[in-house]
Amino acid sequence: IAAFGVRANTELARKAGITLGETRGIKTNMRMETNVKDVYAAGDCVECVNLITRRPTLCQLGTTAVRQAKVAGTNAAGGYAVFPGVLGSAVTKLFDTEIGVTGLTEFFAKKAGLETVTGTITSKTRPEYYPGGKGIRIKLVVEKESERIVGAEIIGGEEVTQRVNALSIAIQKHMTVRELAKADTAYAPPLNETWEPMVLAAQVALRRLR
Missing domain, CATH: 3.50.50.60 (FAD/NAD(P)-binding domain)
Known part of the structure; x- marks a missing residue:
């Protein structure tokens, strides 16, 4: 390596x-x-x-x-615009595996002085009974005191980028893990699991906050 x-x-x-x-x-x-x-x-x-x-x-x-x-x-050119900052959202692909990250990893959150909990799940991009689904693993990093999501790491066979982008927006809007756990998400057998994997990861993290 x-x-x-x-x-x-x-x-x-x-x-x-x-x-x-x-x-x-x-x-x-x-x-x-x-x-x-x-x-x-x-x-x-x-x-x-x-x-x-x-x-x-x-x-x-x-x-x-x-x-x-x-x-x-x-x-x-005489106009006015500002650059607010970054989360470091990034994706890459290694053969058939997609890898993405946004915000802080658990390591960097700790380095920044944040006390965190994490929620990690392994799921699929489609229901078990529908062909073609691929594995996906999501880890959420949550600040313990505020319950806000501060980072996410995703690895899977497909649909990683759209989830990294969604979680990037959630972090920028200071969404809490409690809010994500209740998110109203779309489902159809050819496209997604009944339980959106991001929501499942949020539910795991939420249990660790209690």
Whole structure:
């Protein structure tokens, strides 16, 4: 197993007098403007704010870069736009397996000083009696005091991205695990289980809060 990380190469920006943040990424305001007037920055070398911890972070993803670029371009052209921050929502595929994450993992939540509980389930993307269903495993990370969802990890054969996106929205809207456990979700045998797997994971986490 080989694991690789990336580090922002911001030496050119530093030499140009642009302020770097504590992550060594380029520091900007919410309009993506640097400390140098009318100079904007976006992309892998730019520091941004984690929406949960409110701490500076680097989020070197294409989705982050294009959102930042739209904000920077709007402001550079005389408009007004802000970039609120990131959750680090990401998906990938390894052969037939889809893997996704949004928000904080249990490890990083603990590192940020949050006391959490988790809810993990293994389910299928369709009912057992309907052909073609694939396995899916969901882990929710929930802050104990507020009961809000702060992270999710999903691995499965299909339909991972849509669930990562749904949970990303839930986290951004400060949804609690109690609210997710009562969510009204869609069902049809060719498309989903009777009990939505995200709801099942929320129910498991909720039991651990009691």
